[in-house]
Amino acid sequence: MYSERMSTSERLVEATRELLWERGYVGTSPKAIQQRAGAGQGSMYHHFSGKPDLALAAIRRTADELRATAEAALGGPGSAHERIAAYLLRERDVLRGCPVGRLTMDPDVIASDELRAPVDETLAWLRGRLADIVQEGSERGELSAALDPAEVAATIVATVQGGYVLARASGSTAAFDAGVRGLLALLGSRPAQGS
Template structure:
């Protein structure tokens, strides 16, 4: 399943990441981790102090990956609106949900300060990054000055995370796409018409 070039510790981290995403903390047993990683008994305790230590390494890696993916879009070219649009429309496995967002519904993770920290920090980082882009748009007179950057950022993040929940509940990504289209329609009303000249909003069929 994993490349032979991967170290045992990396295989353990990757298998734990996947299992946390699929089953949550309680459902991620040491036995399941070792089986998926193709590692022998005792490997976990050779490289990590135990399941909590391994879970923390896995959550941190998922958080780093999510940040890098988000920054690749939010830090890309285009107007502030286009960068937010690109973030909302980026390719996602909607029915699988967010590997970080789903952990907020895991009581064991939320109850543990160490495990919760990278989850909270990552979501705060995305919200702060989005708020900065909205503020940038206001400074460039592309967005209405009356917009509250923090509120818009929170709305964007809530649309994405809430969209995952609704999509999983319905068994279809359609409701996620509808939420994104609705938010973009509202946000586009706050864009200076002069800024919109020369570009056409992307549909949710974009990658």
């Protein structure tokens, strides 16, 4: 399952990332982590002080990966609308949901300032990055100057996260896809000349 070159600590972090996405914090037991990572209890506690420490490392890595993936689309070439579209239309495992966004539904993660911090920071970074692109698009005349960049950024993130919820509830990506198409249509409309 894991590369033979991966260290035990790397295997533990990767196993925890997968289990958090599949089961959430409560459903991710140290035993399940150890089994998935192929590591013993002694190895786990040699590298990490306990489940919260390991979960924090896993959440941080997942957050970093989400940022890198989002930036690959948002930092690419094209107009503001094209870059936002690249982000919204990028390949995702929609029915699994967002590995970061799903953590907001986990009461133990939300109750812990330390575990919640990388989740909040990542979603705040994403809203800020999107707001910058909307602002840039407005200034270049690619998007309506009437748009509030922070509000549009929040709408984009809410559409994606809400789309995951709708898709998971229905067992189909159709609602996610419809939300993305609708948002792109709204962003693509600019006021008529002279309005």
